[in-house]
Amino acid sequence: MEQYLQLCRTIMENGTDKGDRTGTGTRSIFGHQMRFDLSDGFPLMTTKKTAFRLIVSELLWFIKGDTNVRTLIEEKNPIWDDWAFEKFVKSGEYSGPDMADFGRRAAKDPAFKEVLDHEMDKFRGKILSDDRFAEAYGDLGPVYGRQWRSWPDGRGGTIDQLKNVIESIQTTPDSRRHIVSAWNPAEVEDMALPPCHTLFQFYVADGRLSCQLYQRSADVFLGVPFNIASYALLTHLIARETGLQLGEFVHTLGDAHIYSNHFDQVNEQLSREPRQLPSLAIDADGKSIFELETSDIRVEGYDPHPKIKAPIAV
Incomplete structure (x- = not known):
């Protein structure tokens, strides 16, 4: 993961200090690319413990088209x-303590x-026990899962982008149209958080599947x-679904930023030596990508440095 650490160094040493939507402040650069050969191991951060189970359950949530927390x-x-809770505390139904700017205040x-x-x-x-409440405050609007699986087609129907891209990889692997977009200008204002990872594209060469992500805000x-x-996990799953070997994950960043209240944590991480990457294991014979559960997917040989806590900017 030296590429990631070098990105952190570049931002800290050469980035521009800027304001941002959250009021926290950032140091950022614009336009950066990292490439990960997925045959070298699964690119899960080793300089701090990263919660793989959360990554899996979130991705499967997207894949199933879900938008409710x-x-x-x-x-x-x-x-x-935090985004669902923010929606609730800004509503007329909330009557508890003042939660303005709760993320930074809690830190x-x-x-x-x-x-x-x-x-x-x-x-x-209450989200778990009250269906009405969950519908009102648990739903985040037309975020990733909606756009991936049910993009409105303007004619009263929807487009299943993810299913379509799997079929196109299988039937026309040399196509340059293996694309899924989460950025829907007509629905951005209805989303709890506009998509940061906005568009991804697959590429097939020599029987290997690669994926490039464009991330507008990082x-x-x-x-x-x-x-x-x-x-990287999505690339593994699509390769499994289409019978291809693994290629690269290419990560292209627009505004790549470090929040000002994360500087100390970044410096701590930069003081650590990277360790060997883990490997990915999927135990789900006969299951399609749309049927997978969190328990079907795990990493093996993961030996990271301890986690480093930092507040999220909402």
Whole structure:
């Protein structure tokens, strides 16, 4: 994962300090590419422990076309909870303590973090127990799963981009149209978070499948390690589905940034030596990509440095 560490160094040493939507502040560069040969091992970060189970359950959530955090909460995956919770606390139905700017406040104030954790636990419990509440506040709008599996075609129907791209890889492998887009301008304003990983394309050569992702906005410390592993996993799954060998994952970044409240964590990570990459194992004979469960997928030989905590910018 030296490519990732070099990206961090480049941003820290040569990036431009900028404001951002969250008010946190970032240091960023524009336009960067990393390439990962998937035959060299599974690119899961070793300089800090990265929660592979969360990566798997989120990706399968996308693949199944789901957009409601209830499914993720059932899997004990909190990745999207903050955006759903933000929707709730800004509603007229919320009557608890002031949760304005809760992400940054919790990072600085342990007492407030206890209050936030209590309110978040109540929120998760109600999402699981109350169908009306889950529909109102658990759904994130037409985010990734909706666009991948049910893109509105403008004629009252939908387009299953993921199913279509699998079929096109199988039937016309040399096509240059193996593309799935999550960026739907007509629905961006209805999404809890506009897609950061906006478009991916597959490429077949010499019986090997490669994938390139264009990511418009890249939270390099928290998000990018997940994105690398997620799209590497997607490439594994599509290769499995289409009977191809593994090629490369190519990660192209637009605005690649490190939040100002992540600088210390990045420096700590840069002080660590990378370790050997793990391997991926899929135990799901007879299951299609659309039938896979989190328990079907695991990594072997993963020996990372300890995790490094950092606040998410909402």
